[in-house]
Amino acid sequence: MLELFAFVGLPYMAILICIVGVVWRLRKDPYGVTSLSSQFLEGKQLRWGSLPWHFGILLIFAGHLVAFLIPGMWQSLMSVPWLLVSVEVLGIAATLLCLIGLGVLFFRRLTTGKLQKTTKLADFVVTSLLIAQVALGLMVAGGYRWGASWSTGTLTPYVWSLVTLSPDVSVVRDMPLPIQLHMTGAWLILLILPFTRLIHMVSVPIHYLFRSPQKVVWSNPRRHEQAVTARVTQESRRHFLKAAFGLGTAGVLLSVGVLDKLGRFFQMPGMHKDEEANLLETRLRRLQLTAEEKELELERMRAEEIFVARLSELNGQAGKYFIDYAMRPGLAFKGEDGWPMLLSAKCTHLGCTVGNQVDASGRILCPCHVSYFDIKTGMPNPGAPAKAPLDKIAWVVRDQNGSEVATESARGSRTGRIDVAIADTCSLYIVKSLTLEA
Amino acid sequence: MDIRAQVSMVFHLDKCIGCHTCSVACKNVWTDRPGAEYMWWNNVETKPGTGFPHRWEDQDRYQGGWKLRNGKQLELKSQSKLGGLLKLFYNPNQPGLEDYYEPWTYEYENLFDAPEGDDQPTAIPISQITGEELKIERGPNWDDDLSGSPKYAANDVNYDALSEEERQQLFEIQRVAFMYLPRICNHCANPSCVASCPSGALYKRGEDGIVLINQDVCRGWRACVSACPYKKIYYNWVTGKSEKCILCYPRLETGQAPACFHSCVGRIRYLGVLLYDADRITSAMSTADPLLVEAQRDIICDPNDENVIASAKANGISDEFLEAARKSPVYKYVVKWKLALPLHIEYRTMPMLFYVPPLLPVMGKDGDQPYDHAEESFFSSLDKSRLSIQYMARMFSAGNESVVTSSLRKLMAVRYYKRMQQVGDLQEDKVKRILREAGTTPEEAEEIYLLTAVPTVHKRYVLPPIQREEAIGTSCDVQDCKGSCGFGSRSEAK
Numbered sequence A: 001m002l003e004l005f006a007f008v009g010l011p012y013m014a015i016l017i018c019i020v021g022v023v024w025r026l027r028k029d030p031y032g033v034t035s036l037s038s039q040f041l042e043g044k045q046l047r048w049g050s051l052p053w054h055f056g057i058l059l060i061f062a063g064h065l066v067a068f069l070i071p072g073m074w075q076s077l078m079s080v081p082w083l084l085v086s087v088e089v090l091g092i093a094a095t096l097l098c099l100i101g102l103g104v105l106f107f108r109r110l111t112t113g114k115l116q117k118t119t120k121l122a123d124f125v126v127t128s129l130l131i132a133q134v135a136l137g138l139m140v141a142g143g144y145r146w147g148a149s150w151s152t153g154t155l156t157p158y159v160w161s162l163v164t165l166s167p168d169v170s171v172v173r174d175m176p177l178p179i180q181l182h183m184t185g186a187w188l189i190l191l192i193l194p195f196t197r198l199i200h201m202v203s204v205p206i207h208y209l210f211r212s213p214q215k216v217v218w219s220n221p222r223r224h225e226q227a228v229t230a231r232v233t234q235e236s237r238r239h240f241l242k243a244a245f246g247l248g249t250a251g252v253l254l255s256v257g258v259l260d261k262l263g264r265f266f267q268m269p270g271m272h273k274d275e276e277a278n279l280l281e282t283r284l285r286r287l288q289l290t291a292e293e294k295e296l297e298l299e300r301m302r303a304e305e306i307f308v309a310r311l312s313e314l315n316g317q318a319g320k321y322f323i324d325y326a327m328r329p330g331l332a333f334k335g336e337d338g339w340p341m342l343l344s345a346k347c348t349h350l351g352c353t354v355g356n357q358v359d360a361s362g363r364i365l366c367p368c369h370v371s372y373f374d375i376k377t378g379m380p381n382p383g384a385p386a387k388a389p390l391d392k393i394a395w396v397v398r399d400q401n402g403s404e405v406a407t408e409s410a411r412g413s414r415t416g417r418i419d420v421a422i423a424d425t426c427s428l429y430i431v432k433s434l435t436l437e438a
Numbered sequence B: 001m002d003i004r005a006q007v008s009m010v011f012h013l014d015k016c017i018g019c020h021t022c023s024v025a026c027k028n029v030w031t032d033r034p035g036a037e038y039m040w041w042n043n044v045e046t047k048p049g050t051g052f053p054h055r056w057e058d059q060d061r062y063q064g065g066w067k068l069r070n071g072k073q074l075e076l077k078s079q080s081k082l083g084g085l086l087k088l089f090y091n092p093n094q095p096g097l098e099d100y101y102e103p104w105t106y107e108y109e110n111l112f113d114a115p116e117g118d119d120q121p122t123a124i125p126i127s128q129i130t131g132e133e134l135k136i137e138r139g140p141n142w143d144d145d146l147s148g149s150p151k152y153a154a155n156d157v158n159y160d161a162l163s164e165e166e167r168q169q170l171f172e173i174q175r176v177a178f179m180y181l182p183r184i185c186n187h188c189a190n191p192s193c194v195a196s197c198p199s200g201a202l203y204k205r206g207e208d209g210i211v212l213i214n215q216d217v218c219r220g221w222r223a224c225v226s227a228c229p230y231k232k233i234y235y236n237w238v239t240g241k242s243e244k245c246i247l248c249y250p251r252l253e254t255g256q257a258p259a260c261f262h263s264c265v266g267r268i269r270y271l272g273v274l275l276y277d278a279d280r281i282t283s284a285m286s287t288a289d290p291l292l293v294e295a296q297r298d299i300i301c302d303p304n305d306e307n308v309i310a311s312a313k314a315n316g317i318s319d320e321f322l323e324a325a326r327k328s329p330v331y332k333y334v335v336k337w338k339l340a341l342p343l344h345i346e347y348r349t350m351p352m353l354f355y356v357p358p359l360l361p362v363m364g365k366d367g368d369q370p371y372d373h374a375e376e377s378f379f380s381s382l383d384k385s386r387l388s389i390q391y392m393a394r395m396f397s398a399g400n401e402s403v404v405t406s407s408l409r410k411l412m413a414v415r416y417y418k419r420m421q422q423v424g425d426l427q428e429d430k431v432k433r434i435l436r437e438a439g440t441t442p443e444e445a446e447e448i449y450l451l452t453a454v455p456t457v458h459k460r461y462v463l464p465p466i467q468r469e470e471a472i473g474t475s476c477d478v479q480d481c482k483g484s485c486g487f488g489s490r491s492e493a494k
Helices: A002-028 A044-069 A071-079 A081-111 A121-144 A147-163 A177-196 A197-203 A221-267 A273-304 A433-435 B021-030 B081-085 B109-114 B155-161 B164-170 B191-197 B224-228 B279-284 B290-297 B306-314 B319-326 B331-338 B389-396 B401-422 B430-438 B442-453
Strands: A305-310 A322-323 A329-336 A340-344 A363-366 A371-374 A394-400 A402-410 A415-418 A427-431 B003-012 B043-047 B068-069 B073-076 B104-108 B125-127 B179-184 B204-205 B211-213 B233-236 B241-245 B269-277 B353-355
Touching: A002 A147, A002 A177, A002 A197, A044 A071, A044 A081, A044 A147, A044 B442, A071 A081, A071 A147, A081 A121, A081 A147, A121 A177, A121 A197, A177 A197, A305 A322, A305 A329, A340 A394, A340 A427, A371 B401, A427 A433, B003 B306, B003 B331, B021 B043, B155 B389, B191 B204, B191 B224, B211 B241, B224 B233, B224 B241, B269 B279, B269 B319, B269 B331, B306 B319, B331 B353, B331 B442, B389 B401, B401 B430, B401 B442, B430 B442
Parallel strands: B003 B353
Antiparallel strands: A305 A427, A322 A329, A329 A340, A363 A371, A394 A402, A394 A427, A402 A415, B003 B269, B043 B179, B068 B073, B104 B125, B204 B211, B233 B241
């Protein structure tokens, strides 16, 4: 448990707190961020403390960074004996410089009266931690030979495992205690960085090398305009970057999807027999429906008249559905005078199929958006969503011999007469010619 | 042509009485804070003297200002770019507390709280840094009025140009002379402090030329402290940030003269706008030492020139600013009359504070008469001056004596002219000859007299409206910052 905390929990905690802490401090308290140099109060000893310490630690840090970033190349270099020995000697020399520098700095803080005014407890904590860390490093370098060489095979994979979010403590678990302590010390230093004078590490002014010598800040209106323009340009660049990032991400996701489909296509996943049967059944049903529809269409293309119903089957309460020449639903009723009434059942609002039940006031209802249509005239009720009346459909009634008894065109003009006596034996047809005429 | 405006200054040294009122006004307003006790954004030095900090003019020691590489290329004396980064850890050219002085106060409480005893209680001096008893050995004006001359005046850096014999003469008791030199930040047009700042915290305001340090960006690397040849940037050891004269910009922005100007007893200070061509700064500051004063005058533009006005307007300089530039007393002293000279132009920072060199300590001794009125040698006293022209030239014209001489001659001619008018013991044709030889006219002499001797406050301080209400906040949004302006510690340093 302790092991897990020291080698996984602490590093992540330290990195997280360091990043969040630095950002927080730089934004919240930029006035407090400073190197807090004390050269002004005491310069003579500082020279012999600050210079060795900083140059030493920069060299050491560079060494650590190289072993972390290019382990392979570094290892092959370190297999050259004289190079390995020189690197180790240089490292130990730099470590000694660090120790001397820290010692002078520590001593100076303790003994110079003026400095004590600017010294806080945190300064001693930081200095002590650094001294301990450097001393441990020296112990590792001296006690476990050729650290420059073996660290690439052990510590580097561990740190990389942390970086790639797949922590692997197997290599460090069995390390000697000084090495483990040295690593813990490093995480601790990272942890306290944002809250102590170590914050000056994030202010290293590298940009000084590249900036122009003079800096003039304008704040008058014309320059303001320029500043706004610059800001807008910057912002549009930021928007562009955001959009590009968004598009890129979308592209990646899409291609992941496409690749997935492609992969599955070539993978030909096996389907269970039942599933397969169901699938085939569904497909067959769909095909049948399509075939039926096509059949109806074909019939309407060929035939002049299409049978709707026998007259005896019709009544005034519930309409009978049929399909008209335009492949639209229609409804057939029988009027009080015994003559058939044929209406389109396609609602003139959004094309739903109108219901066939006639209510007390002789109307049928479109259930989609509640339009009532009068079955005699086809007119919708006032205020209904549907504005136009349902179309009338032309028909012809023939007796059992097939001779024409009566007709009605789509405009409503009637011919013939329906005899009550033979009415029950007659059949109702819709007529192409009369419909088209309308 | 890239015309910038600068609120610039003239100090008329003949009028300075060395009272330090300006220094105290500044101290009370700005530097009466922990860590800033030792700072004197405005100080008054006695010359000859070593100044504050000790021997600040010694650029071999402090490496301030610019140098010419191969006699052509301007570069910082204190550091190269890479060298600047290496000096972060320890800057060998930075003055330490010992070069200034350890600030102190007195233990006044002891006067009230001391236990009863035989002796009168005293207020002993205590350090403002450690709070412990302090033996005072040096102060910010320890060499005031030539006190401690063997230690201070004798070590004046500007004596380097003088021969040993000339130096000895200066300390003959009969001809001892001194002058006062009030100093604030010069708000240079080619500031070496800005160029040296690793963090980029220092900047020059385009519309009024004030050089400021953004306290939120400063990281206390102290490169500016050594790069400023005038040592007018101070390191605050409590906050860990550097600070400098801000030309009281919160006062300027509300139409008031800076505190040191406002409080000046001798009315020696003039404030006005100069227009200059920023495109030519580098080339002007790269000329040879003797030509530097003239090169600087040359890039200060005539505010009545139409091209200049057009270019200034293109840069967003307001009509009010241009109007102030036309009325500027500084323009008259510096360019029109060529009386006021920059201090140590050889540092090549193009300082925008100018000094009218003092005539009184220069006036020679002629027999029993302090002034030489011999008919044929009006200006001969300059040659026999008590403070040598060489010495003055070292301070005000990079060693070019003719620049200083012509300024002093003109000052002298104005006096002859007024003497003729008011005392009446000089003949008019002779005075006219004097004026001619000094390169001036009766009209100009009258004008010089009026602005020098009896100017009203509005003639001395021609303050343009800075139009803060139109400016974008350089540090924070104006709405957010309303009710608070100026400089101060907003939070404790960590």
